[in-house]
Amino acid sequence: MLTRETPVEIAGPVGPLEALYLESPAPHGLALLCHPNPVQGGTMMNKVVSTLQRTARDAGLSTLRFNYRGVGASAGNHDMGTGEVDDALAAAHWLRARNPDLPITLLGFSFGGFVAASLGGRLEAQGETLARLIMVAPAVMRLRDEDALPLACPLTVIQPETDEVIDPQLIYDWSNALTRPHELLKVAECGHFFHGKLPELKELVAPRLSN
Template sequence: MTAIAFPNESTTLLLPGPAGALEVAVDLPEPADARPLVAVVCHPLPTEGGTMHNKVVTMVARALRELGATTVRFNFRGTGDSEGEFDHGVGEREDLRAVVEWVRATHPGHALWLAGFSFGSFVTLSSAAELQPDALVSIAPPRPAAAGNSPASRCRRCRGWWCRATRTRSSIRRRCTTGSIRWSASRSWCACPRPATSSTAS
C-alpha cells in the first residue's frame, strides 16, 4: 500500500485492493481547519445503488472536513470503477482494511475515524475490533450490527446460512449457502424447497 502516495490535493485515484483496484476519493479540509485526522467514509448497499457519491455519504464527509478531517471515500468492490464483485459484507471488510492500511502507512501520526451509512456502517462496525479506529460514526446502522450480533442466521428449512447485513426497508435479499435466493421479509426461512422428509413447522 505504501507504493501509492497520499495526494496533497483533493482528487480521485485507484488503490490496489484485495479483489482489484479500488476507486478512492480524497478530499482535504481548508488549511486553516486542518487537524491530524483522517476519516474513512463507507457507502450504503451497492446492490441498492449505494456508491461513494451517495448524498448522505458526501454530506457526512463534508461535515467531517469542516471539523478539520481529511476524508477518504471509496467504492466497495464491484461498484463504480472498483474491480471485483459484491461479496455480502465479507470482501467489503477486506476492502476497508486495505484502505485503512494505506491511510495508516501514509499518515502514521494521524488519528483514524471510521464513518459509514447503512451497509457502510455495518462494514465499519464489524471491522472495528480489528482496525481499532479512534472513533466510529454510524448513520442508520443495520440492527444486527448495531446490536453487536453476528449478521449470520440459518434458514429453518434448509439450514443454509444467510446474511442479515443486506436488509433494506423496501426489500430483503439474502443468500443460502447453496445459491442466490429471494427471501420473504416476514419469515425466517428462505424460498428453498421444503425437504420431503422434514416436518419442520413454519
C-alpha cells in the same frame, strides 16, 4: 481551504478500488467513510456519505471515501459481507500509510454502518487506536458473532425515527442489548435517506469530529 477531493486508486484484495481523497492542510485526524448497499445502488457518492465527508472536511479531518468491489470503477464483484470489510481494511491501511500519526474516525451509512463497525473491530485487533466510530442508520442485522465492534473508541449511533429501510425498533433493541458504552441519537420525522434532514445530520456529527 482545499475542498476538492482527489481521485486515487487503492490496491484492494481483488483489484483496484476507486476512491476520493481530501488532504486537509493541517488535519487533526482522518475520516474513512463507508457507503450503503451496492445492490440497492449505494456508492461513495451517496448524498448521506457526501454530507458526512463534507462535515469531516469542515471539522479539519483529511477524508477518504471509496467504492467497494464491483461498484463504479472498483474491480471485482459484490460480496455483500466479508469482502466489503476486506476492501475497507485495504482503504484504512492506505490512509494510515499516508498519515502514520493521525487518529482515524470511521463513519458508515446503512450497509456501510455494518462495514465500519466490522472494520473497527479488525483495526483494533491489529493495534489501531480509533478516534471514534459513527454508525448512521446502520444495518446491524448483518453483524455476526465474528464481527466484533471496537471497544476502546467512542461509539455514536444515529437513527432516523421513521426509517423505511431499517426498522428503528431493531436499532433500539440492538442498542439496549449492547454492553459497551455508546450514545444513540434519534432523528425525528426522518426517513432512511435523510431527505430534508441532512442539515440535522451534520449538526449531530460535526461536534463529535471537532478537537
